[in-house]
Amino acid sequence: MPIRLDWLGTAPPPALVTALAARDVRVHLARAAGQAPCVLASAAAARRPRAPGAGAWIWAYEGRLDDAAATAAVLDGAYDVVALAAGDAADRLAARTHELAAAAPPPTAPSEVVAKSAAARRMLTQAARAARTSMAVLLTGETGSGKELLARLVHQWSPRRERMLVPINCAAIPNELMEAELFGYARGAFTGAAHEYAGQLAAAAGGTVFLDEIDDTPPALQVKLLRVLEDRVVSRLGENSWRQVDFRIIAATNRDLRALVEAGAFGADLYERLAIVTIALPPLRERLDDLPELAQRFVERFYAEEPEAGPRVRGVRADALRALAAYPWPGNVRELRNVVWETLVYKRAGDEIIPSDLPRRVLHPGAAPPQASLIDRGAVARKLAARALNLKDEIAALQRAALAEALALTGGNAAEAARLLGAVGRGRAKDPGGTVRAMLRRLSH
Known part of the structure; x- marks a missing residue:
């Protein structure tokens, strides 16, 4: 049975329509994707049409095209870029159409997940494809963007769904206890170890381990985690033997691990092993199509948890939704939940929730996201309590x-990096770039 191919934009040459029909592809002239x-066709390569909001698409163009324009189209979501004048245009369009038609349908999101936006749907498609394997997955995204929820989805969609998902917050466990907590220990391994302990990793046998805030793991533990990923074995404290293990690791971070690797704060080998499959979660400001339903869900959850609260609000008025959409949401979905609940x-x-009900920080025109501190005071407090803080090293x-991050952003230009960093060294320097280079030499020893 012929496969339908919607054609938008410049009409296709009749000969191409005939050639595609011979390849079981029926061209349908459409107004929208x-x-x-679908094919988005343009008369000139310089006039690339706007990407549709949904569905898979191919850009077909007349004339010559440079690689930069083709790459820009792919980054915008194009499945392929085809020159209509090329001798293999019909073959390529037919092959791509059959591939897209045969592709697995996008996953159906569970009822608790809101994914109307294109960004959220792409994220779920990536998660569904990753779930079919047992490879490690690295989830990256801002605070509050839903990394643990996505980890649970990957587990639920995987063949390991019948076994446990064990979530571990690496930042919540003191460094000196982390190895024993994860890998377990033998009886008598240390003072107070009166009984053996299998460890949290063993609890995930056949299932999935979710390591949240993986960037907060100490170097010694990173080495052991790499051995787990490479050889599928663990060694408990106090034992010299290695035990075979079978679980999948999903790690998450809200920091740039590449920058941490360049700075020597995260193991390069572990990063490469974790980042084979990487899913970047979009921030809320990039998935505003989801905001109305998310806000409504949070209204309903509020009354489910607080049944005696009043007055009973049924939803958010349109002008209040517009005000919410104009806010940059540095705390993402979690912050939206907090704003809705505070409002109620x-x-x-x-x-109805109306604009005057909303917190003033949300309504402030041109409100910018507050600058988050680089210092996690909770982590500092935990290390101090554990007597594990070395201020000089930190x-x-x-x-x-x-x-490392400043130099990466400036292509290695030390003077430009100094300008990004603000005050560097011991005060105002005649050669700020030289100060950056001197700091690099000092810190590399």
């Missing part, structure tokens, strides 16, 4: 990370 594969707590009357690690 639908669920079928202080709501005086009425059955400062050096922060300096290495900042220098």
